[in-house]
Amino acid sequence: MSKLEELINKLCPNGVEFKKLSELMTPNPKSKIGAKKAEQMLKGEYPFYTSGKSVYYINEHMVDGENIFVNDGGQADIKYYDGKSSYADHVISFRPINVNGKYLYYVLMKKKEYINEKMFRGSGIKNINKNDFFNMLLPVPPLEVQCEIVRILDNFTLLSAELSAELSAELSARQKQYEYYCNKLLNNVETKEITFGEACDVITDYVAAGSFGDIAKNVQYINIPDYAQLIRTVDIKNNFQKADYIYVSEKAFNYLWRVNLDKECIILPNIGVNCGEVYYLDPEMLIYEKNVLGPNAILVRSNTNNIKYLSYVFKTNDFQKQLRRIISPAGQTKFNKTELKKLILHLPSKEIQDNVVEKLEKFDKLCNDISEGLPAEIEARKKQYEYYRDKLLTFKELKK
Incomplete structure (x- = not known):
């Protein structure tokens, strides 16, 4: 029996309490810094979280310690940072309370698809419905269980990231090899x-x-x-x-x-x-x-x-x-x-074209086919991580 199973059997064998997100956080003030303004600021050491995938580093910070950032427009992009940081005006930011901050982050990542499907409203660029978001019920096991889950997921995240990096590097090398081979075949013909x-x-x-x-x-x-x-x-x-x-x-x-x-x-x-x-x-x-x-x-x-x-x-x-x-x-x-x-x-002639395509398709399959080769392996590792994370974070609700 694993340590996590022992803790669950000891501390919450009949299920765990579910709480609203609003009970597990303190909202940070709305930012007055837009992404364009952040681009113009001097580069610094503090991460600046935007409503997109980009993260800038600027010379000012708005919050310190554990904080979670969720973009308010488009689709949920959830980030966690422990330290001095800032965020853009279209980002919802809050500080976890009464819960392990990293655990709360992992729970929200598990709920990401649900948040995207159920909590964004409006036409054009959709915005998150804050009432629905903050009233969302989340499992809150005892703190010892939370900490053990975080320890497991942190280690698994690190291993998964290292393996994905190795596979991505291998894929990049194969793609460069493919580009060289492709150019050689295309150029060395009459x-x-x-x-x-x-x-x-x-x-x-x-x-x-x-x-x-x-x-x-x-x-x-x-x-x-x-x-x-x-x-x-x-x-x-x-x-x-x-x-x-x-x-x-x-x-x-x-x-x-x-x-x-x-x-x-x-x-x-x-x-x-x-x-x-x-x-x-x-x-x-x-x-x-x-x-x-x-x-x-x-x-x-x-x-x-x-x-x-x-x-x-x-x-x-x-x-x-x-x-x-x-x-x-x-x-x-x-x-x-x-x-x-x-x-x-x-x-070149049609005959040469057919011959070149036949050769390139064999190599192309290894590099680019999502159902075979390295890309499929990278995707499989991602799904494996998500499955393992979701399983760890699934609890039955404690009946009162």
């Missing part, structure tokens, strides 16, 4: 110069269907499964792991026939921060039977060239440099189909 428009038979997009007014009349977005799924670049980028999908009716699907994703293609985001990214898409990769491409991206196909080979070419430095020249920096970054068609490609 090629002919050809324009983008000559190489690709289909270069179209969502707005090719008609005017914005006509599209608005014929295409309405639906939030529940319908005739077809509207594929956005964010869906592809997330490897279809998130469930907030958009659907369209049969009428809209037929209206958007130009961007039907029934054949393999390349997707090039052409509006916004994703300009320059390249996505190869095969119908087998899609989870819905019928699919159409959403706005802000260009769909490319070719009957004379290997489409997978073209996707490799589009990621090369030479092509990306050309692409950057036609991206308009004014307002929202973007480029158009007309300028894209003028870009120059250097392509």
Whole structure:
């Protein structure tokens, strides 16, 4: 029997008390420092927690000792720090009381998905409902049990982080090796110069269907499964792991026939921060039977060239440099189909393209396939840690 099991059997064999978060914390005052202001401040030793993933270090601190930080907009990003620190104006900060601070942090991390799904309200960037958040019931075992759980999870976190770092370093090395191998295969072949428009038979997009007014009349977005799924670049980028999908009716699907994703293609985001990214898409990769491409991206196909080979070419430095020249920096970054068609490609014969793709796909699988190789191992370690953490922090409620 482990020490934790002995403590639970001794101190709380019949369950533990559940308390509201508000009983386990003292709120810190709202910050008057925005993230932009923090960027302008002199760099210092005190961490400054923002509403995003970034953590700055500035020369002022607002709190000391154990504190927890939860961003107020978007999705819950929960951080813990023991020492002098500061936080941005869109961050909820509080000091744990009547509880081990690190234990409270681990409990909140376990509840992160629940917080995201149930406690953020509003349209656009959602904000946390503080009443729901602070009234959330959390398990509070005896302090000795809390401390033992923290000791176990701290050690497991350290081991998991070390292993993930090793795997990530190995993955990075493999990816650099892959990039070298890819460039070598792409460059050491005899090629002919050809324009983008000559190489690709289909270069179209969502707005090719008609005017914005006509599209608005014929295409309405639906939030529940319908005739077809509207594929956005964010869906592809997330490897279809998130469930907030958009659907369209049969009428809209037929209206958007130009961007039907029934054949393999390349997707090039052409509006916004994703300009320059390249996505190869095969119908087998899609989870819905019928699919159409959403706005802000260009769909490319070719009957004379290997489409997978073209996707490799589009990621090369030479092509990306050309692409950057036609991206308009004014307002929202973007480029158009007309300028894209003028870009120059250097392509070998179709036979050579097929041979290069066959070789690259074997190596690509090890480096990039989420279901195999190193990325899958990293993801498995993360899930293993979360499972172990959640199991340690699950208690039955003490009946009064």
